[in-house]
Amino acid sequence: MPKINVAVLGVGDCCSSLVQGVSSYKNGDFVGIKFNDFGGYKPSDIEFTAAFDIDSLKVGKELSEAIFAKTNRYEKVNAVKPLGVTVQKGEVMDGIGEFLQNQIKVDKKPSVNVSEELKKSKTEIVINFLPTGAVQASKWYAEQAIKAGCAFINATPTEIASSKEWAARFEKAKLPLAGDDIMNQIGATILHKTLLEFLVKRGVKIDETYQLDIGGGVESLVTLEKARGDIKREVKRRAIQASVPYEIPIVAGTTDYVDFMRNTRDSYFWISGRYFNNTPVRIDITLRTVDAPNSSSILLDVIRGVKMALDKKVSGTIDTLCAYGFKKPPKFFSPTEAEKMVNEYIEGKRNR
Ligand SMILES: NC(=O)c1ccc[n+]([C@@H]2O[C@H](COP(=O)([O-])OP(=O)(O)OC[C@H]3O[C@@H](n4cnc5c(N)ncnc54)[C@H](O)[C@@H]3O)[C@@H](O)[C@H]2O)c1
Numbered sequence: 001m002p003k004i005n006v007a008v009l010g011v012g013d014c015c016s017s018l019v020q021g022v023s024s025y026k027n028g029d030f031v032g033i034k035f036n037d038f039g040g041y042k043p044s045d046i047e048f049t050a051a052f053d054i055d056s057l058k059v060g061k062e063l064s065e066a067i068f069a070k071t072n073r074y075e076k077v078n079a080v081k082p083l084g085v086t087v088q089k090g091e092v093m094d095g096i097g098e099f100l101q102n103q104i105k106v107d108k109k110p111s112v113n114v115s116e117e118l119k120k121s122k123t124e125i126v127i128n129f130l131p132t133g134a135v136q137a138s139k140w141y142a143e144q145a146i147k148a149g150c151a152f153i154n155a156t157p158t159e160i161a162s163s164k165e166w167a168a169r170f171e172k173a174k175l176p177l178a179g180d181d182i183m184n185q186i187g188a189t190i191l192h193k194t195l196l197e198f199l200v201k202r203g204v205k206i207d208e209t210y211q212l213d214i215g216g217g218v219e220s221l222v223t224l225e226k227a228r229g230d231i232k233r234e235v236k237r238r239a240i241q242a243s244v245p246y247e248i249p250i251v252a253g254t255t256d257y258v259d260f261m262r263n264t265r266d267s268y269f270w271i272s273g274r275y276f277n278n279t280p281v282r283i284d285i286t287l288r289t290v291d292a293p294n295s296s297s298i299l300l301d302v303i304r305g306v307k308m309a310l311d312k313k314v315s316g317t318i319d320t321l322c323a324y325g326f327k328k329p330p331k332f333f334s335p336t337e338a339e340k341m342v343n344e345y346i347e348g349k350r351n352r
Contacts, residue, residue: 013218048085052114129156
């Protein structure tokens with residue numbers, strides 16, 4: 001199969017996990033993947049062609065080194081050979097929020113011409129890994145992807161795939177788009193949605209639910225800033241609400257940052273409902289995960305799915321990939337429906 005040329009925006013924890021994962025897959029040492037073959041593509045078909053960041057500890061470094069910069073929290077689990085990609089300076093805009101000012105030193109080099117660099121590197125797909133709340137910057141990079149003729153995967157909660165305006169712009173440019181806000185492989189949202197779907201199917205009346213988490217990743221710190229945290233809370237709330245056919249009170253989001261937890265996240269779930277004869281039922285559980293690798297397995301599928309769309313010249317939002325891989329897709333489907341759709345997409349029974 002041809003290679004899949006991928007550029008990354010933001011060389012943070014998620015990027016580190018993805019790069020380490022692709023590299024370990026190439027060494028034949030791999031667990032935790034759902035589709036070894038996705039439409040004929042293997043994870044080893046992914047090649048990193050360009051990377052952009054603004055952190056002085058990352059800009060100018062080889063990508064294989066930059067992912068292990070001190071400012072990242074996800075640890076080194078695999079050795080990564082040099083990839084032939086140097087991290088270039090992007091545009092800062094609203095990338096650095098209030099809580100990151102003291103953690104990240106913005107590199108002093110001038111920004112590069114991102115769309116030109118994407119073209120020069122023959123990038124086909126751009127993945128947006130900017131922090132939550134980098135709304136302006138995410139949109140600016142989406143613009144650069146369009147200029148360079150690249151498909152776009154938005155792992156962040158900024159509204160791009162779920163915005164009619166942006167979906168139309170990618171459609172017009174004849175480029176595929178997938179987003180928004182990557183759904184973790186075994187993350188809090190998919191577990192919460194699956195539990196609720198199960199309870200609803202069994203005839204339980206759900207009364208209220210919450211999903212609160214604490215973590216030590218940079219993202220947990222970023223989302224403590226009220227405006228940025230509210231973006232994430234609303235995405236989670238809507239994703240969870242989509243699993244219950246009537247309105248219920250839902251509270252979801254990060255409640256604190258605990259530095260020594262590093263990239264670990266503890267999520268606490270509480271579901272309250274009633275079954276036969278109004279009998280109360282409570283579910284109270286904790287999920288402990290490491291954040292960054294939780295995004296990578298699904299991303300490997302989405303990257304390969306977007307490449308299939310490029311091959312078939314299908315453009316605009318790819319509904320199947322959005323529903324399967326993201327918390328805020330343009331159209332919501334239940335986890336069971338999304339699963340069926342993705343299998344049909346791989347088999348070629350669905351185009352988008
Ligand atoms: N499992 C997960 O971790 C998960 C799940 C769902 C969504 N996400 C989303 O993925 C995104 C990335 O998460 P992360 O944990 O890797 O974050 P992170 O904070 O570790 O990484 C963000 C990177 O972006 C860089 N950056 C900031 N502004 C920039 C700019 N203007 N241009 C270029 N680079 C810039 C930072 O220096 C940093 O390297 C977030 O938006 C998060 O909400 C992550």
